[in-house]
Amino acid sequence: MTFTFRILTSVFLGCSVLLLGACMDNATKASEMNSEVSTSTISEQANSIVVLTVSDFNSAIQQNNQNVQLLDVRTPSEFSDGHIEGAVNLDVNSNSFVRAIQTLDPAMPVYVYCRSGGRSARAAKIMEQEGFKTIFDLEGGITAWTAQDMPTKK
Known part of the structure; x- marks a missing residue:
């Protein structure tokens, strides 16, 4: 029973690490995309209307x-x-x-x-x-x- 438990625990931890890594990568990409959009929108607005x-x-x-x-x-x-x-x-x-x-x-x-x-x-x-x-x-x-x-x- 201990051997089976170790195998299941190892498989579970391995899958968790892979899943967590994939989520982090997607979150980073989403954050980068949002940052690019926000920067683009701000610079377009800043170039059009300037309050003096x-x-x-x-x-x-x-x-x-x-x-x-x-x-x-x-x-x-x-x-x-x-x-x-x-x-x-x-x-x-x-x-x-x-x-x-x-x-x-x-x-x-x-x-x-x-x-x-x-x-x-x-x-x-x-x-x-x-x-x-x-x-x-x-x-x-x-x-x-x-x-x-x-x-x-x-």
């Missing part, structure tokens, strides 16, 4: 002042109350927003802002879906802009 602080947003539009596509996606009345100089008003809530952004160059960077960041984030997603390659969104919107005493134009 007020100072970084200001520096970027100042450096590219001749070729900047600067969009204020608030309502026309909000825009008339004050906006960043050089901005074009394209209301993201307007039915014509998608048609209006199609007049822009999707290969050139676009700088977008709203009052506090919600509408500009939505506008950035729409622009991304419409094929725009690089979109910079002002963190905190014009509220953050004016809080840092940045100039606006009426």
Whole structure:
């Protein structure tokens, strides 16, 4: 009985080791695949929409002042109350927003802002879906802009 018990124990342990090794290999492969997918997704998102602080947003539009596509996606009345100089008003809530952004160059960077960041984030997603390659969104919107005493134009 002891000899049979030893054989069965050895067979059981051998099978367990093989099974455990196969599971670990599959888990490692699954983990590597998930890591590749996550990294790919993050880098694609990072290349499309970038949220910039007020100072970084200001520096970027100042450096590219001749070729900047600067969009204020608030309502026309909000825009008339004050906006960043050089901005074009394209209301993201307007039915014509998608048609209006199609007049822009999707290969050139676009700088977008709203009052506090919600509408500009939505506008950035729409622009991304419409094929725009690089979109910079002002963190905190014009509220953050004016809080840092940045100039606006009426």
